[in-house]
Amino acid sequence: MQVKIWYSLLFLFLTCSIAQAQNAEAFLRDDTLTLQNDKIALSYLWNGGALKAVQLLEKGTGNSFHFSTDQPGFLIDENVEQPISANLKVEENAASANIPAHTSATVETNFKNWKLRQIFRIFPETPAVAVELYYRGRVSWQKKHSKIVNPDGVEVEVETSETVSEAGRIGFLGIQGNHWSIKAVEFNDATDDNNNLVHEKSLIIYTKPIKLSGNVFIAEELPSGNRFFILKEAPLDKMQLAYPGHDITVQAGKLAIHGIGLEPEDINNEGWTRGYGYVIGAGGNSALKTLTAIKTYLKAKSPFNQDQGKMIMANTWGDRSRDERMNEKFVLQELEAGAKLGITHFQLDDGWQTGLSKNSGSEKGKLWRLWDKESWKPHPTRFPNGLEPVVQKARSLEIEPALWFHPSSGSSFKNWRQDAEILIDLYRRYDIKYFKMDGIEIQDKEADRNLRFLLDSVKVASGGEVFFNLDATAGRRTGFFYMNEYGNIFLENRYTDWGNYYPTRTLRNLWMLSKYIPPKNLQIEFLNKWRNSDKYAENDSLAPINYDFEYLFATSMMSQPLAWMELSSLPEEAFSVAPVVKKYKIVMNDIHAGTILPIGNMPTGFTWTGFQSIQEKTGYFLIFRENNAENNFKMETWLEGSKTVRISPLLHPGETFETTTGANGMLEFTVAEPNSYSLLSYKIIEN
CATH class of the missing domain: 2.60.40 (Immunoglobulin-like)
Known part of the structure; x- marks a missing residue:
């Protein structure tokens, strides 16, 4: 059939003009869509709106990859459906609460019963282009996955077919040449159960298709050493919705990105439904250039200001008193001790609120999946004067107050509006800008969508001032590359009480993750080494008691340090580290301004x-x-x-x-x- 391409007057104008945000631009000329800035140019054959990747050019070096155009990038089912019409909208976007200034190109493609919207985002001085995908209408495709319960007790989807299905393909590159290698990097979160968080696999691309899981993929053309990378912006593999069992497939001449993140029933005519997206970036001709490019993109997409990145937070939960000591007197003591040590933020964890959670030390604690507004008022007995004395004391000591919060995850976050109102009220009433988000469960697309609504609403209402610490310790959550524009990641719970805190293991997790993730995106803990030495064997040379307290703090320096302890319970000798903390704060922002990468050997405790x-x-x-x-x-x-x-x-x-x-x-x-x-x-x- 003959494909009709419809443009409004605006779209016709845009095909001959350029929208530009600080040297980032997008334009359609001679049936070719070009997305570029000073670092990169990515071009697609328009093809009636069924875009086909043509070329990736790394500016400055002139390195380029030419792609065959026999297949479109997106394929929702095995049968290729031709578009009826398509349009393009290019916009210059000012910085907002959720995203820095950038240029976007929106391609909306109309099919018989449904629509596809692809938003390409180009950030200045960034050698990568991000692709967001949205769907609307009535769509059906054959499911090739089923649900199982994994060893962690989480219900996940797995592929039921050994063959490679093209259905649910969200991106495609027709790579040319016979000599390619591919590195797949797979990550784990749910750190209560996992302590090996990064897994790398490298192989040579051959004629038979190979399925690979992960969020980061680095393709290298072996004769030249030139590289490009794919970053899948989704939760971590098996935590994804409608997971097909892999994230990309590769074979000679083909690299396909899979995992739409949706079931057919998730898409309707009521509005646009967002699926998982991806990033294509130029990686230079060395590991340093590739890893720097990945980090550059991850920093560029995050709207954090300098103050939000300068965080040495204290949280008392690490001493396992839970909420049994949580009251006004105790918190004021903690703030005094925190100022003495040199922290910048103090977080009241679970127990500051009226509604006590199931993790409470009190028998009255039962709440978890559903909360009401009354639950999130200051506990009347523990804080009879409200939070005002705590906030005033913190500010007088130049410490930012922060709170623990558990959104109502029951029924797919259906109460997200209520939760947003609670957080916005706390922000407006007390000027509290930092919230730890715990207990998140993303079991279906409605939960995914409502959680994003919640986070977006609070960010917008606060003008971007609210910053979230997203807990990654358990459950089905956002991982390291999805919804990471909202704050940083609370990485792990480790306790001397259970003998599972080892400084070298925490250092190892940071060391491994820092290769691919800006460490300023991670909260890394250090604990009170004087507690529970009897929980470790006398001959255990890696036990916390065998390290100086200053060394424990140093293991977190390249991240956002988290004092996971009751500060007022520290012995006096602990505060001798205060001059070190003070000196560190002077250079902290400059350290994070650079690209941080691991060197030396992987930490073992002996290297x-x-x-x-x-x-x-x-x-x-x-x-x-x-x-x-x-x-x-x-x-x-x-x-x-x-x-x-x-x-x-x-x-x-x-x-x-x-x-x-x-x-x-x-x-x-x-x-x-x-x-x-x-x-x-x-x-x-x-x-």
């Missing part, structure tokens, strides 16, 4: 490990000598070889010195004692 924060000519090293006998260690860094570097100690005894990097940026570091660390700044000296 040398660390991180590097990379800016153009400057940066930082955070080096850990774990429990080993070597005073010096040669470590590959992300610097180039044969560079003269001036290194200055910040939190480390010693003098500034100059040295020259060896092959692969090799540098020798010195840390005098086992279980010690060094924070250093560096500057590349031009020869």
Whole structure:
């Protein structure tokens, strides 16, 4: 059939014009849609609205990938359905509460009974283009997955067919050439049960299709070493809705992105339903360039201001008193101790509210999935004067108050409006801007949609000032790459009470995640090492008691540190770390301004490990000598070889010195004692 393409006067105008936001632009000319900025150009054959990827160009280097155009990117069913009409709208979007300034290109494609809306978002100075997908109408496709209950007790979908189905394909690249490798990176959350959070798999693309799971995929053209990446913006594989059992398929000439995140019944004529999206980015010709590009996108899409990224938070729950000590007197004591230590934020966890949860130490605690407005008033006995004294005290000590909150997850967050009103009222009444969101369960698309409505409403009402700590410890939640524009991630619950807090394991989780996720997106805990030493074996050299308290704080420095403890219960010697905290706060924002990547060996408790924060000519090293006998260690860094570097100690005894990097940026570091660390700044000296 002949495809009709309809444009309104606005769309006709836009085909000849450009919408631009700080060098990001999109335009349609000669049947080719181009999305570009100073770093990247991604082009599609218009094809009546059934877009086909044509080329990915990395500007500056001139590296480009040309894609065959035999198939459209999107395919909802095995049978290719031709569009009836399509239109394009290009907009320059000012910064808002939920997203920074950018250019968007919206392609709306009309089929017989349904519509597809693809929104391409181009951020300035970012070598990537994000694609959001929305659906409307009546759609049907053959299901090839069924539901099971996994070992964690979570109901998930799994693929029932061994063959590769093209149904539910959300993106397609016709990669050309016979020599490609692909790296798939799979992640775990639900950290109450998982302590191995990153899994990498690399393989050579061959003629037979291969199914891969994950959120990050790096494709490398082997003759040239040039790379591009795919980032799937969805929860973590089996936590996804309508999960087909994999996220991409690859074979010679084809890379397809799968997992629409919807069932047919989720789509109707009442409005647009959002599914899972993805990002295509240029990755240069090295691991450093690829990982920097991924981090650049993840930072670019987040509307956080500098103050929101400068967070050393304290939360008392780590000492396992639960809410039994939660009252005005106790919190005021905690704030005094927090100011003495140097924290920036103090969070009242579960128990500040009238309605007590099932995690309460009180027998009256029963609430979890459903709450009412009365539940979220300050507890009348514990806080007889309301929260005003707490907030006033916190502000007088230059500490931001924060609260724990459990949205009503029952019935797919049907009470999201009520929850939004509660949070907005707390923000307006007390100027509280930080909320830990716990107990989230996304069991169906309605829950997914309503949770986003809740978060959006609060962000908009507060002008972007409210910042969420999204708990990733249990349940079916958002993961690391989905809804991550709303705040940071509360990564894990570890307790000395149960003997499951080991500093090296927490450091290991941060080390592994930091390769792909900006560490400022993660809250990493450190605990009171003096508690529960009897819960660990006497000969356990990795037990917390065997480390200096300063070392425990250092394990969280590259993230958003979380003092997971009752501060007023610390011994006096703990507060000797206060000068270190003070010095760290001076450089904290600058550390996070760089691209932070792991260096050295994976932490085990017995090796040398660390991180590097990379800016153009400057940066930082955070080096850990774990429990080993070597005073010096040669470590590959992300610097180039044969560079003269001036290194200055910040939190480390010693003098500034100059040295020259060896092959692969090799540098020798010195840390005098086992279980010690060094924070250093560096500057590349031009020869």
